[in-house]
Amino acid sequence: EIRAQLVEQQKCLEQQTEMRVQLLQDLQDFFRKKSEIEMEYSRNLEKLAERFMAKTRSTKDHQQYKKDQNLLSPVNCWYLLLNQVRRESKDHATLSDIYLNNVIMRFMQISEDSTRMFKKSKEISFQLHEDLMKVLNELYTVMKTYHMYHAESISAESKLKEAEKQEEKQIGRSGDPVFHIRLEERHQRRSSVKKIEKMKEKRQAKYSENKLKSIKARNEYLLTLEATNASVFKYYIHDLSDLIDCCDLGYHASLNRALRTYLSAEYNLETSRHEGLDIIENAVDSLEPRSDKQRFMEMYPTAFCPPMKFEFQSHMGDEVCQVTAQQPVQAELMLRYQQLQSRLATLKIENEEVKKTTEATLQTIQDMVTIEDYDVSECFQHSRSTESVKSTVSETYLSKPSIAKRRANQQETEQFYFMV
Amino acid sequence: EIRAQLVEQQKCLEQQTEMRVQLLQDLQDFFRKKSEIEMEYSRNLEKLAERFMAKTRSTKDHQQYKKDQNLLSPVNCWYLLLNQVRRESKDHATLSDIYLNNVIMRFMQISEDSTRMFKKSKEISFQLHEDLMKVLNELYTVMKTYHMYHAESISAESKLKEAEKQEEKQIGRSGDPVFHIRLEERHQRRSSVKKIEKMKEKRQAKYSENKLKSIKARNEYLLTLEATNASVFKYYIHDLSDLIDCCDLGYHASLNRALRTYLSAEYNLETSRHEGLDIIENAVDSLEPRSDKQRFMEMYPTAFCPPMKFEFQSHMGDEVCQVTAQQPVQAELMLRYQQLQSRLATLKIENEEVKKTTEATLQTIQDMVTIEDYDVSECFQHSRSTESVKSTVSETYLSKPSIAKRRANQQETEQFYFMV
Structure with a gap:
């Protein structure tokens, strides 16, 4: 019965390890696929940024941008928007890379570790089970021995009792009036009593021997029983727990680190994204018609420079150039x-x-x-x-x-x- | 010359509007394409989550999960990871939707508004240019008038001078010794003096009239000159600025709102993503071998329940069940x-x-x-x-x-x- 339970325990541990390996396999597949998705997303964003960058690079604005960074505020926003897409593209590529070359590798290692730990724990549990079975077999043996010796002791006792009964009968018969019996008969009777007495002594010795054997066997049985119960208790309360711990060794900690790597990557992506958005927000805050108007008019000085004042053009030496009244x-x-x-x-x-x-x-x-109709939190x-x-x-x-x-x-x- | 500059101004404003419309078109194209990218990303994430959800839904764990939410901590992390992908998928779909149905619409409207504003400003500037040209033409006219009257005044003056010279000559000749001249000659001379005097008077009147006309024309010219300079100044300093303002009306504010809608969407995506990651982080913090061991052993009670203590099995009525010594x-x-x-x-x-x-x-x-080797900030x-x-x-x-x-x-x- 215990042997079946031990086998079942082994099966449970094996099943647990299989589930872990399966979970780790799922995690690897999951991150491999997600890595692909992130990479595709990154490439699409890169293409998007590149397409519009190429378009703007050729324009006059952009050359001016490179020259003096003095842009119309909406154009500045537009460039920052493209920069943000590039940034997102890079970050998602990094994310994809970390999934593939760091997170997945970790899961692979945890899977290997789990399998190796399970094998080790299997070896150990095999040894423990062997030991436990040995103890149980011994218990069975000493119990059998006790039963055997006790049976022998009982049989010796009953034989002794029988001898005592015969002796009593003989003594009772010799208590009959002596004169009625013949001499030879009396002699015969005495030798019979002696024989019975001898037998009784022999049986007494046999019984004592068997009784002692039985006591020793019972003592042995009782001690072994104690020891066995202690062993079983130790196995179920300590060893089994240690076996599971052995399977678990490092599993949670490594899983923790693998998932924290994932979290670290995601949080960093978020921080980078946030920084980029803050830059755009600053630019949006700086959307300003006044300075743009100034810049616009400076861009076309000939068009917006006020002409010279019209001067009085006197006619042929007319020296009066004021209103005369x-x-x-x-x-x-x-x-x-x-x-x-x-x-x-x-x-x-x-x-x-x-x-x-x-x-x-x-x-x-x-x-x-x-x-302010731009909040889309809902x-x-x-x-x-x-x-x-x-x-x-x-x-x-x-x-x-x-x-x-x-x-x-x-x-x-x-x-x-x-x-x- | 000024007319050419006015035309150039009009061209600049037109060019500015064209650039704006182009920028807004680029922004629309950009967000349309980004909307597609986000939608594709969202769909890929959804597929990824669905694939593994379907796989786990069938397992025993999941049914247990639905039953009592009491999961092994790594399995809990795994489910939260899938939930996070679903969340990201939904959020990026929302982002895509906001780009397409909100942000792009705003840019379209700003583009329409810019074009309409430019047309309005063109009408107004046409009127202003007309007025300005009228003023300039008037200035030219009054200048010409002044020049003409002044010329006439000069010619009248010179004619008057000539008449005065003739009169002087005549008087000088009549100052000759009178006895040398004949009577009829003297009579002839007197009538000639009278004629000259008459002519002089006529020329004097003519000159005075022309002189007055010339002064009035000059006054008119000077006043018109002042007025024209004031008009030109007003146009260049105030009207031109107002015209640009008219083109700008609402442009920066609307652009601001459109970009803030984009920012609001992005910031909200980030917040949602962050919330999801925090949930996972909590689960990772709760990765705990001890409670998992407990749960594991509870899952298989028959395998891990310690067996009953072995009881002393006495043999055939042996009543001693302790070690006898x-x-x-x-x-x-x-x-x-x-x-x-x-x-x-x-x-x-x-x-x-x-x-x-x-x-x-x-x-x-x-x-x-x-x-702690999981920080990937770098x-x-x-x-x-x-x-x-x-x-x-x-x-x-x-x-x-x-x-x-x-x-x-x-x-x-x-x-x-x-x-x-």
Whole structure:
């Protein structure tokens, strides 16, 4: 019965090792496949970046970029976007490489180690089982011996008892009135008593010997029983645990390190990605129409440089180059000046009105174009119910009617702004 | 000359708008392509997760997992790894979706807006240019008028001068001794003087009229000159800037929002990814041989349950079930006990030695398998020199000799451990 259990234990350990090897094989296959996916992703990103890099490299902007790094802010964002894709491409290639050349290798080694450990533990458990079976066999032997000696002791005892009974009978018979018996008969009887006594003594000796043997055998049995129970206890409580520990030796620690390598790679990818995004965010923060306008006008100095003031071109030595206001010109000029003054006052009032309206409209447009509608966190909620997430997503950024309405509104306001 | 510059300005603004539209087109193409890449990546990850999920779903472990969530810690890590891939797959699909249905749409709208704004600004600038040209033409006209009137004034003046000279000559001649001249001649001369005087008066009037006209024209010219310079100044300093602002209206703000949508999506992907990795890290922290051993033994209760203690099986009514130690058995037992005692003492000492060695060896192995060699940060350094990074990478985790050496070392130690 115990032997069957020992075999079953061995089977369990073997099964555990097989499961581990299978798991490690799955992990290797998994990371090999993921490595391929990451590599393909990396290559696609690289191609994407390269395609647009090549396109921009030829443009004037890019040459200027190389020259003085002084770019229009949207173009700067665009270049950083391409840089980020390149960075992601490199990082995913590194990830793929670490999977293939580090993580998978570790799993392979753990698998080898597990198998080797199991073999070692099998050898040890074989030895332990041998020892245990020896002990059990011995117990069986001493028990049998005890039973045998005890049986012999019992049989010797019963034989002794029988002899004693015969002796008693003989003595009882010799207690009969002596005169009734013949001499020769008396002589015969005495020799018979002697014979019985001798037999009894012999049986007594035999019994004592057997009794002692039986006691010794029982003692041996009891001691062996104790020892066996101790051995079995030791095996089940300590050795079995040690055997499992032996199979486990380093398994969890190595698995831990392999998975930590994976985690380290992933966390580092994340950090790098985050750094890149922060750079882009800075550039987006620096999207600035004013400095771009400045740069734009500097790019075309001939077009935007104000012309020289028109100088007075005197005619053939006319030396007067100021407004002369003698009579009768003076009166005329005064009249004109007064007309202009009143016209200017009217225009100023009108202009003030228009300015107010324009500023209000512009503010409305500014508010419209700076509305903070770019948070897409909701799309990344990992709730259990996929359905509910999808509906939220479509509500937030896919609700075309609301966007269309907003755009119509915006264009209307624009129209009004330009009309004014 | 100014007209040419105005045309050039218009061209610059047109070129700027074209560049913007081109940039926005590039951004759309870029995100469309990236959306495809993300979708493909997502699908590959999904396939990967599904492949291994399907494989594990059928196993006993998984059913147990569904039942009581009580998994062996490495299996738990494995399931979380698959969950993480699923999560990444979903997140990259969401990213792809946001690119396609949100970010690209925004760029399209900005492109439309830019074109519309440019058209509006073109209309306005056309009007402004018309006005400016009108002013310039007027300046030219009044200058011409001034020149004409001034010329006329000069010619009238010279004619007047001539008349005055003639009059002087006439008066000079009449100053000749009067007696030398005949009466009729004198009469003729007087009428001639009168004629000259009349002519002089006429020329004087003509000159005064022309002089006044010329002054008025010059005044007009000077005032128009001032006004023109003011207009030109206003156009170059204010209107031109406003025109560019008009083209820019909302461009930077909308671009900002579009790019922030992209950033929001990327940051959220990162956060989600990080959460998933943290879950795995927790599971890796919980990789624990002790509880797994417990679980393993509970999984196979029949194999690992210690058997019942062997009970004393007495033989045929033998009622003694303890070691009996009467003479002569006692002496024998005592001797045996003493022998065992001394043997035990020797074994204890030996055992203590072995234990020390074993523990030291085990510690060495533990140290070997828990060495913290899983940090791969160096691989993600984005230094400028790619070459130097690569060499660092290969030094850290690809140095096969060092790994092989370490492994050989580990196995040697293991061997020693088991031998002991």
